[in-house]
Amino acid sequence: MTNDAMTNAGDAPHRALGIGHWALGIALFFTACATIKQTPAERHAAAKAAFDTTTKDFHLPSAEAGGAERQRLLKEAARGYEQVLSKFKDQPFWCAQALRSLANVRATQGRTSDAVKLYSDVAKRFPDQSWEVLQSWRSAGDVLWEAGNREQARGFYRLLIERFDTSDAVQVVKTIVRGAKARLAE
Amino acid sequence: MGSYMSCIVTWVAWAGRAIRGRLVQPTLRSHVTLATLLTLATLPAPARINVVTLPGRDTVQLTIYNSADLTLVKETRVLTFRKGINKLEFSWANTLIDPTSVEFRALTHADEVDVLDASFPPRVTNTLEWRIKSEFAGEVKVEIRYFTSGISWAADYVAEANKLEKLMALAGSVRVNNNSGEDYEDAQIRLVVGVIRLVEEIGQLAKASGKPTTLFLSDRDEDRAKLNVRFQNAEAFYFGGMAGGGAGRAPARLKEVVKEELGEYFIYTVEGRDTIPTGWGKRLPSFVAKDVPVTSYYKFEKERWGDAVMRYYKFTNAVPSKLGKEPLPDGSVQAFRTVTDDNLYAFVGSTAVKYIPIGESVEMELGADREVLVKPSLMDWQKTDIKFNAAGNVDGWTTKETWQFGLQNSKEIDVVLDIRRNFAGDWTLTTTQANEKVDANKVKFVVPLKPREKKTFTYELTTRHGTNATK
Numbered sequence: 021m022t023n024d025a026m027t028n029a030g031d032a033p034h035r036a037l038g039i040g041h042w043a044l045g046i047a048l049f050f051t052a053c054a055t056i057k058q059t060p061a062e063r064h065a066a067a068k069a070a071f072d073t074t075t076k077d078f079h080l081p082s083a084e085a086g087g088a089e090r091q092r093l094l095k096e097a098a099r100g101y102e103q104v105l106s107k108f109k110d111q112p113f114w115c116a117q118a119l120r121s122l123a124n125v126r127a128t129q130g131r132t133s134d135a136v137k138l139y140s141d142v143a144k145r146f147p148d149q150s151w152e153v154l155q156s157w158r159s160a161g162d163v164l165w166e167a168g169n170r171e172q173a174r175g176f177y178r179l180l181i182e183r184f185d186t187s188d189a190v191q192v193v194k195t196i197v198r199g200a201k202a203r204l205a206e
Numbered sequence: 207m208g209s210y211m212s213c214i215v216t217w218v219a220w221a222g223r224a225i226r227g228r229l230v231q232p233t234l235r236s237h238v239t240l241a242t243l244l245t246l247a248t249l250p251a252p253a254r255i256n257v258v259t260l261p262g263r264d265t266v267q268l269t270i271y272n273s274a275d276l277t278l279v280k281e282t283r284v285l286t287f288r289k290g291i292n293k294l295e296f297s298w299a300n301t302l303i304d305p306t307s308v309e310f311r312a313l314t315h316a317d318e319v320d321v322l323d324a325s326f327p328p329r330v331t332n333t334l335e336w337r338i339k340s341e342f343a344g345e346v347k348v349e350i351r352y353f354t355s356g357i358s359w360a361a362d363y364v365a366e367a368n369k370l371e372k373l374m375a376l377a378g379s380v381r382v383n384n385n386s387g388e389d390y391e392d393a394q395i396r397l398v399v400g401v402i403r404l405v406e407e408i409g410q411l412a413k414a415s416g417k418p419t420t421l422f423l424s425d426r427d428e429d430r431a432k433l434n435v436r437f438q439n440a441e442a443f444y445f446g447g448m449a450g451g452g453a454g455r456a457p458a459r460l461k462e463v464v465k466e467e468l469g470e471y472f473i474y475t476v477e478g479r480d481t482i483p484t485g486w487g488k489r490l491p492s493f494v495a496k497d498v499p500v501t502s503y504y505k506f507e508k509e510r511w512g513d514a515v516m517r518y519y520k521f522t523n524a525v526p527s528k529l530g531k532e533p534l535p536d537g538s539v540q541a542f543r544t545v546t547d548d549n550l551y552a553f554v555g556s557t558a559v560k561y562i563p564i565g566e567s568v569e570m571e572l573g574a575d576r577e578v579l580v581k582p583s584l585m586d587w588q589k590t591d592i593k594f595n596a597a598g599n600v601d602g603w604t605t606k607e608t609w610q611f612g613l614q615n616s617k618e619i620d621v622v623l624d625i626r627r628n629f630a631g632d633w634t635l636t637t638t639q640a641n642e643k644v645d646a647n648k649v650k651f652v653v654p655l656k657p658r659e660k661k662t663f664t665y666e667l668t669t670r671h672g673t674n675a676t677k
Contacts, residue, residue, distance in 0.1 A: 072300050083330045127328035155326045162325050191309045199323025
């Protein structure tokens with residue numbers, strides 16, 4: 021009845037009300053944007069805080085917990101990393117770490133396929149985050165290797181070697197590459 | 207696994223809450239732990255069943271590069287290896303450690319210990335696991351090196367002038383602040399002083415990477431490689447053979463900071479060991495030099511400080527001045543003066559000094575001093591030699607100003623006043639007071655005053671304007 025009454029009252033007021041709502045919405049949107057606008061350093065710090073909190077409060081404790089508590093912590097950790105990925109798309113440095121960490125959670129939960137896909141996504145979505153790419157490819161290979169899927173694992177080891185087997189690589193990278201080569205030779 | 211029982215050595219660098227349960231020492235908020243865990247080779251996956259040993263860090267050495275927000279950490283530990291495959295975990299979670307810089311090497315039995323591989327166990331995050339093959343069963347001393355951000359240091363000085371302000375004792379200290387996320391216990395601390403090309407380049411690369419905190423977590427492979435290679439080279443050149451060379455504990459006396467001259471910069475090594483937990487700062491005494499000659503004087507320049515008279519101490523970083531053994535890093539200075547015969551001190555002022563190379567003099571501006579007064583008064587003003595052009599307008603004139611300066615020293619000691627006056631245009635100064643032309647528009651009057659003395663001097667300033675000006 022109310023709607024009918026308003027409609028019957030004429031289109032002009034209705035349109036005016038609609039335009040008013042839109043204007044208010046737009047104003048609120050821009051006000052909110054202005055309020056939450058952060059400097060690049062603040063965005064970096066906020067992303068770091070979100071990542072660190074997830075790691076410290078959920079992911080790390082999950083390694084020591086058991087049973088249902090372990091599953092709860094892993095679930096919370098996954099949720100935290102997903103939030104970093106959704107809220108801080110402008111922070112590839114932290115998003116790449118969150119994506120790899122999410123893959124670690126899935127691997128720990130026994131969801132190997134999901135984990136491998138997420139590991140693989142790190143290089144696709146954040147190709148410039150070399151350290152994260154290196155870790156992800158190595159982890160993907162290891163997870164597949166341990167699951168008995170050696171041929172697919174070798175694919176990740178080959179990718180790793182192609183990109184990171186350089187003469188000026190730092191010691192830790194050389195060690196990882198050496199390990200990947202050893203796996204290929206098995 | 208080839209042997210019936212293999213050994214997993216877990217080494218965890220950890221910040222924040224203790225998640226390793228019994229492995230974590232309860233007195234420390236965050237720290238590095240090391241544990242040897244056993245696993246049965248017959249199990250399908252490594253299972254931790256027992257903690258065998260928990261060796262602490264044997265030595266820790268921090269070399270702090272302030273200008274690049276970078277600290278080289280070198281740790282040595284004695285690990286008990288089993289013959290066969292050993293595993294070692296390193297975690298950098300919630301710290302500012304750069305994982306790409308982590309290096310492991312055996313200091314003893316090096317030819318029998320081989321790092322086969324490194325991987326990233328998914329059960330925990332930001333953890334590296336080394337697989338190490340050992341041909342030797344027993345204790346092996348290992349070194350682990352890495353870079354971290356978040357550790358900084360700053361120098362500060364206390365100058366204590368004698369009653370006549372002719373000599374002073376200069377004491378230097380360094381304050382180390384640790385916000386790296388990691389505690390460092392009993393660490394030997396080395397501070398890099400001076401600007402070196404290596405660090406400048408690294409600083410530029412750090413800026414280029416756009417990371418506000420972590421230097422080495424660069425997105426770019428070439429940056430990372432350059433940084434690491436340069437520091438490896440620097441480490442080999444500058445720090446070779448320094449591991450384990452720390453001085454013994456000496457808590458009861460002033461620690462000596464050992465300085466090494468290395469080309470264009472210095473490394474200060476703080477004597478002994480100190481524990482610096484994350485989130486904490488620690489002040490470490492560095493040096494004390496007594497009977498350093500100091501020149502005390504006062505400056506007045508209306509355009510810079512208004513009516514205030516500023517106090518200065520000047521000294522030289524040179525051997526004749528009981529200094530000059532090393533450059534002095536930039537830092538803050540608190541200055542005091544003995545005011546009574548029983549060594550009661552009065553605060554004189556504080557300031558900041560820039561890096562002082564050997565042989566250079568430094569002026570320390572210590573703020574306004576109300577016991578020394580300078581009062582300039584314009585006593586007379588005349589306009590003369592007025593010239594008119596053909597249209598009858600003024601196009602040339604000369605002004606003459608007579609200034610009197612009232613000077614007062616309310617102190618019990620001699621003081622020297624340095625009064626600067628700035629003039630513009632075509633000017634001439636006439637006075638009986640000794641003066642020195644500093645530049646085209648500035649004149650300096652240096653006037654000594656005895657204790658409680660009042661003095662005046664005058665000058666006449668003639669300034670030619672318009673067509674009267676000849677320069």
